[in-house]
Amino acid sequence: MQLAILVLVSVLGGVASTPLQVPLGTELNPYPTKPKVTFKEDGTFKVTVFSDLHFGENPWDDWGPVQDQNSINLINRVLAEEKPDYAVINGDLVTGENTFKENATTLIDQIVAPFINASVPFSTSQGNHDNQANITHEEEILREQSLTELSYTRLAPPGIGGDHGPGNYWVPIYRSANDQSPVLILWFFDSRGGVKTSTDPVPDWVDASVAGWVESETKLMESAWGPASERGAVAFVHIPPHIAKPLQDNLDSTKNPGDNEDYLGDGSMQNPADTTFWDALTLNVKNLHAVVSGHDHGNNWCARNTDKNVVFCFNKHSGYGGYNRGWVHGVRNLFFTSPDPTVGVKTWIREEDGTVKASVTLDSNYVLVLQALPRAVPVL
Known part of the structure; x- marks a missing residue:
């Protein structure tokens, strides 16, 4: 009999309470009942990233629902025109302190409906406004999971993520549906924040417990799939x-x-308390093309941290809710031209009307080589 490897409960989304023994060669797949997410036959893969939708503001008057409908219109237009292979909503789905507790989770129904209608698989991370007296990260995730099989969001295993930070997980992306080993891993981390009550704040950084989980998950992946250098990551x-x-x-x-x-620093942002987590991420996750965040609505640049040799990118503020100082709404696209994990990833900001800005290629030369800005939405 083959040797066995220890599969952590996180592979099953935290359903089990004890480790499971799985024979070597058994497929490591945290979504055994869902279709595998794959690159296209031409070897490309596009991820469209929405951020800071802020649904549920001012539900007692006409203004709030109008903003939510504007956000829905934006999502529908972007999905129809960009035709992504995968979508991400990177936090602050709901402005939890501003909506009603009795129907806060039903806002998730409105948010995911465009993705369901467009048949686009997707994941979410949660933000500081998703942890409020009227809503929690766990409530949002469970609601999302109950609505559609297209959601690949899941809960971390018990004990991982700290107080009010359950949204730590990964999604495998395959070259083809017949493959057992993925070529790309999308990692999602819960930066927490917000409040438990109006006077009881939640720390706004990834909890140190996630560091050990990242290390153990990557070891598990190497046992099942081979060296980490054979996979890309975002x-x-x-x-x-x-x-x-x-x-x-x-x-x-x-x-x-x-x-x-x-x-940065005017509002909440992770502080050096996240060092343990970031050290584990950069040490164990290879071919990490970028770390992508939202939260700061007026930023959408990318830059390389030379100490860890990791590129950081901001999203584009997508939703009509949340603060706005005259900025145009939009999304960030990530376009993989090859399943080869060493090939750079193209990324650009797409505004609601289709205008393309801030186009760069995230490869070993970035930021040394400037990429020319396209004049229109690229034909890829």
């Missing part, structure tokens, strides 16, 4: 890591195109 987390703050102080508008109109 990480999504709503509140930006503390490494983003010094990057902002040294941006070059030519090499780091994009809006830079929110000063």
Whole structure:
């Protein structure tokens, strides 16, 4: 009999309470009942990233529902025109402090409906406004899971993520549906934040318990699939890591195109308490193309942290809810031109009307080589 490897409960989304023994060669798949998410036959894969939708504001008057409908219109238009293979909503789905507790989770129904109608698989991360007296991260995730098989969001195993931070998981992306080993891993981390009550704040950084989980998960992947160098990765987390703050102080508008109109530190952002987590992420996850965050609505640039050799990118503020100082709404696209994990990833900001900005390629040369800005939505 083959040797056995220890499969952590996280592979089953935290359903089990004890480790399981699975024979070597058994397929490691946290979604055994769902279709595998795959690259296209031409070897490409597009991820469209929405962020900061902020549904549920001012539900007692006409203004709030109008903003939600505007956000729905944006999602529908972007999905129809971009035709992504996968979508991500990177935090602050709901403005939990502003809506009604009795129907807060039904806002998730409105948010996921466009993805269901467009048959686009998707995942969410949760933000600080998703942890409020009227809503929690866990409530949002469970509601989302109950609505559609297209959702690949799941809960971390018990004990991982700290207080009010259950949204830590990964999604495998395969070259083809017949493959047992993925070529890309999408990692999702819960930066928590918000409040348990109006006077009881939740820490706004990824909990240190996630560091050990990242290490154990990557070891499990290597046991099942081989060296980590054979897979690419992208990480999504709503509140930006503390490494983003010094990057902002040294941006070059030519090499780091994009809006830079929110000063980091004015609001919540992860502090050096996230160092244990970030050290584990950068040490264990190979071919990490980017760490992508939302939260700061006026920023949508990318920059490389040279200490860890990791590129950090901001999303584009997508929703009509949340603060806005005259910025146009939109999304960030990530376009993989090959399943080869060493090939750079193209990324750009797409505004609601289709305008393309801040186009760069995230490869070993970034930010040394500037990519020309396309004049229109690229034909890919």
